[in-house]
Amino acid sequence: xxxxxxxxxxxxxxxxxxxxxxxxxxxxxxxxxxxxxxxxxxxxxxxxxxxxxxxxxxxxxxxxxxxxxxxxxxxxxxxxxxxxxxxxxxxxxxxxxxxxxxxxxxxxxxxxxxxxxxxxxxxxxxxxxxxxxxxxxxxxxxxxxxxxxxxxxxxxxxxxxxxxxxxxxxxxxxxxxxxxxxxxxxxxxxxxxxxxxxxxxxxxxxxxxxxxxxxxxxxxxxxxxxxxxxxxxxxxxxxxxxxxxxxxxxxxxxxxxxxx
Amino acid sequence: xxxxxxxxxxxxxxxxxxxxxxxxxxxxxxxxxxxxxxxxxxxxxxxxxxxxxxxxxxxxxxxxxxxxxxxxxxxxxxxxxxxxxxxxxxxxxxxxxxxxxxxxxxxxxxxxxxxxxxxxxxxxxxxxxxxxxxxxxxxxxxxxxxxxxxxxxxxxxxxxxxxxxxxxxxxxxxxxxxxxxxxxxxxxxxxxxxxxxxxxxxxxxxxxxxxxxxxxxxxxxxxxxxxxxxxxxxxxxxxxxxxxxxxxxxxxxxxxxxxxxxxxxxxxxxxxxxxxxxxxxxxxxxxxxxxxxxxxxxxxxxxxxxxxxxxxxxxxxxxxxxxxxxxxxxxxxxxxxxxxxxxxxxxxxxxxxxxxxxxxxxxx
Numbered sequence: 295x296x297x298x299x300x301x302x303x304x305x306x307x308x309x310x311x312x313x314x315x316x317x318x319x320x321x322x323x324x325x326x327x328x329x330x331x332x333x334x335x336x337x338x339x340x341x342x343x344x345x346x347x348x349x350x351x352x353x354x355x356x357x358x359x360x361x362x363x364x365x366x367x368x369x370x371x372x373x374x375x376x377x378x379x380x381x382x383x384x385x386x387x388x389x390x391x392x393x394x395x396x397x398x399x400x401x402x403x404x405x406x407x408x409x410x411x412x413x414x415x416x417x418x419x420x421x422x423x424x425x426x427x428x429x430x431x432x433x434x435x436x437x438x439x440x441x442x443x444x445x446x447x448x449x450x451x452x453x454x455x456x457x458x459x460x461x462x463x464x465x466x467x468x469x470x471x472x473x474x475x476x477x478x479x480x481x482x483x484x485x486x487x488x489x490x491x492x493x494x495x496x497x498x499x500x501x502x503x504x505x506x507x508x509x510x511x512x513x514x515x516x517x518x519x520x521x522x523x524x525x526x527x528x529x530x531x532x533x534x535x536x537x538x539x540x541x542x543x544x545x546x547x548x549x550x551x552x553x554x
Numbered sequence: 555x556x557x558x559x560x561x562x563x564x565x566x567x568x569x570x571x572x573x574x575x576x577x578x579x580x581x582x583x584x585x586x587x588x589x590x591x592x593x594x595x596x597x598x599x600x601x602x603x604x605x606x607x608x609x610x611x612x613x614x615x616x617x618x619x620x621x622x623x624x625x626x627x628x629x630x631x632x633x634x635x636x637x638x639x640x641x642x643x644x645x646x647x648x649x650x651x652x653x654x655x656x657x658x659x660x661x662x663x664x665x666x667x668x669x670x671x672x673x674x675x676x677x678x679x680x681x682x683x684x685x686x687x688x689x690x691x692x693x694x695x696x697x698x699x700x701x702x703x704x705x706x707x708x709x710x711x712x713x714x715x716x717x718x719x720x721x722x723x724x725x726x727x728x729x730x731x732x733x734x735x736x737x738x739x740x741x742x743x744x745x746x747x748x749x750x751x752x753x754x755x756x757x758x759x760x761x762x763x764x765x766x767x768x769x770x771x772x773x774x775x776x777x778x779x780x781x782x783x784x785x786x787x788x789x790x791x792x793x794x795x796x797x798x799x800x801x802x803x804x805x806x807x808x809x810x811x812x813x814x815x816x817x818x819x820x821x822x823x824x825x826x827x828x829x830x831x832x833x834x835x836x837x838x839x840x841x842x843x844x845x846x847x848x849x850x851x852x853x854x855x856x857x858x859x860x861x862x863x864x865x866x867x868x869x870x871x872x873x874x875x876x877x878x879x880x881x882x883x884x885x886x887x888x889x890x891x892x893x894x895x896x897x898x899x900x901x902x903x904x905x906x907x908x909x910x911x912x913x914x915x916x917x918x
Contacts, residue, residue: 371800371801371803372803375803381801383801385797386798387795387797387798387801387802388795388798389790389791389794389795389798389799389861390794390795390861391790391793391794391861391862392787392790392791392794396787396791397798400791400798400799400802400804401788401791401799401802401803401804402802402803403784403787405784408782412778412782412783413783413784414782414783415782415783415784415787
């Protein structure tokens with residue numbers, strides 16, 4: 295990862311405490327444009343807390359965040375979104391009672407004047423723009439007027455991703471993107487991640503499914519009990535080593551001398 | 555990305571479609587059935603006068619249901635509407651009586667009474683919304699508390715007796731109609747035709763009660779807001795998933811406060827209509843109407859879990875209850891019987907909502 299480019303995101307010595315518990319302890323990491331970084335670790339390792347710091351859900355107690363080379367303060371989700379950091383949570387955060395394009399435009403609805411007086415929703419515009427972004431990402435959904443609750447898990451995941459992309463996400467954070475999907479759908483989501491990578495988007499993936507991670511990630515960062523215990527380039531490692539890092543076979547791993 | 559799931563067989567799909575349609579359109583069938591039964595059993599059920607009665611009976615329910623629609627769409631409930639209506643009615647009457655006693659002309663006293671009451675009427679909603687959105691009090695408890703507070707305050711303000719001595723002009727508006735029609739002879743706006751004989755006055759058919767018209771205008775405006783604007787869209791989104799709405803940057807807390815204020819505003823409007831129609835201020839003006847309003851919304855297809863429902867649905871729900879109420883009077887049954895049926899229909903509507911599939915899923 296020794297690139298001369300400026301990292302898209304760089305976090306330095308992030309600390310996040312909940313009462314006496316140190317959920318994230320002096321963790322640093324960076325993500326470059328067009329790079330897929332996997333964040334790995336057992337339950338409670340601090341992965342989710344770390345990405346929530348980046349996405350503005352939890353302001354950090356200590357540490358700095360740089361975005362495109364500039365130091366930034368991310369105090370709430372809106373700050374993150376305005377920077378171009380979009381997060382797709384496990385539950386996807388879609389309004390199931392609304393249709394596809396309404397979800398893509400949720401909170402940022404396109405309006406038009408009705409009789410030159412009142413601002414009303416511009417359904418046609420939202421529909422057409424959504425169609426464009428889905429096409430660009432190679433996503434097929436029968437009708438964008440279908441409500442989310444009528445879609446399959448993979449389709450929902452694609453809608454969530456399309457929303458981020460439409461709103462010019464530079465960094466996309468995905469929490470367990472394939473966890474709830476069937477095999478065929480998992481593959482499609484991973485293809486989609488590759489498409490994003492090719493378009494220069496930085497991606498952070500949290501996943502338990504090492505097989506998936508090895509397919510798409512360029513680099514892996516392993517956390518354990520809130521601390522970063524290892525960072526590996528995907529092609530220079532294997533799942534045994536990563537699992538070792540995750541569960542804490544310390545002696546073996548430390549002797550290999552990667553950055554700890 | 556195409557759906558990975560297997561599609562159900564076409565036969566299942568058809569059966570499913572039928573169930574979905576039944577679950578969706580039963581209200582219309584029910585409404586039709588109601589009309590048929592009452593027209594067979596009742597006398598002159600379809601007479602112009604009786605149809606007007608239905609509209610008048612529906613006015614209060616319609617107003618309360620319109621506000622309640624917004625609240626229920628967000629997944630909340632407002633139990634306070636009936637007594638907020640009573641409180642508003644008392645305040646409206648009190649302002650009118652007081653201003654008139656100060657020597658202001660009746661019409662001015664009426665207008666200021668209405669304006670003052672509508673403004674004050676926003677407060678219970680503001681408080682409800684604040685408690686629910688900011689302090690995380692469950693809607694049931696916050697509005698149930700407000701139910702008691704509003705009722706008590708109304709009784710305190712009115713000294714436990716209905717307020718009387720209002721400017722008589724109030725009744726002209728409240729009991730008037732948009733059109734008066736003397737078959738074959740005359741048609742006039744807002745008041746009966748002039749210069750006609752006594753005999754003819756009896757034959758005049760009044761059309762469209764003012765109170766109902768004012769109510770339906772307010773409801774239409776808010777129905778438009780719900781269906782076509784960003785505010786409406788956000789109301790649906792919050793009901794569908796609060797988290798999704800929040801993460802999409804919607805200011806959920808502020809939105810909820812506005813929604814409860816809308817509900818409270820409609821309750822106050824109900825109070826105004828009552829004052830104009832009965833020319834009195836009563837703390838119990840809307841007491842039992844909360845049940846009707848919630849029933850109307852739920853019968854109209856709204857889910858108590860939030861996220862689904864429409865203003866048109868609530869209007870149909872209102873008419874179902876209005877027809878029931880009027881029909882029972884028409885049959886000579888005491889109106890309290892109505893509550894039994896409204897209660898049953900409400901529970902039935904919720905059961906249908908739960909047990910009928912809503913939409914064909916593309917199964918995961």
